[in-house]
Amino acid sequence: MQYLIHNSGDHLELSKKSDNRKIVSGVWWITWGKYKSEILDNNDNLIYTISRKFSFWKWKMSFIVKSPSGEIFLVEGKNKSHTIYQSVIKENIFEIKIHKKRKKSVFKNGVQIASIDESFVSVFGESKGHIITNSPENIIEIFTLFFCLNFGEKNDNSLQFNFGNIGKAELIDENWKP
Template structure:
């Protein structure tokens, strides 16, 4: 599965277009006037958010709640600030999100890699762009939430509408990026796809 997230920075809030396997399926918006970051993810042509993301107070570290359409709520938090390791427990499973050198992140579920994404190096007058690759059976709502949280948390050019170059991370990493990882694909006969 491929997920593309394209941000558009507006004067008072951010808006994201989200594509699933090349088709625009979702959009996300941030709250206009809020001290702490708030994001909502909507399916196209729906008024009720699929996912609501709320930043919580934490000095320098990431701490966010993710609330899903059915009412379930989970906590996303920083495990290691210096090594860019984040964690979230969902339905008895541990999700570890690792920042790597450059602009890449990997997602592991119970110790097994299920996805990775990369942020575009250059943004022109809009905002950040992300390209995610994941196992076909991955929870795309959760992966989208992880990416949006880290965009909000790590973006160092908030409110910028101009040209921006991101050289990426040069610091320590909790886990090395696995360039050999490939997503698990679901056969085309599966009615969900």
């Protein structure tokens, strides 16, 4: 199944490729110098709040994700090059790997379930991306992992080019199909 990600400044929105109705969205802002964010469903009900934490001494980025019911899970960087992030959500291990250019892969319990490709060009603060998955039942988890890695990046009102990761990156399985 294919999904579209629409990025407009401090707001990300997910919809099915064949249907423009919002499935889930994410928004972020800065309060007292700290980034905060929320993931909302299609009726703007809160699904998760997310805060970002950087450990200077361990040189590690992590995200604290909380649901309104009190469930908490972490999305943590797993390597020094910041190309693998992992989370345990409802007893499943989710992992997002960052590849060269603008590509990412999402794994559930070691099996790839999604491929993400972000837009190369941002025009007037607007850009688009695509998620292809064989696990539509996990689309909120996939979007949450993607959102954690992208919140705080603000597109301004100009023409921008996103070359993606040009440094060290994880190898991609070019043959993966949903």
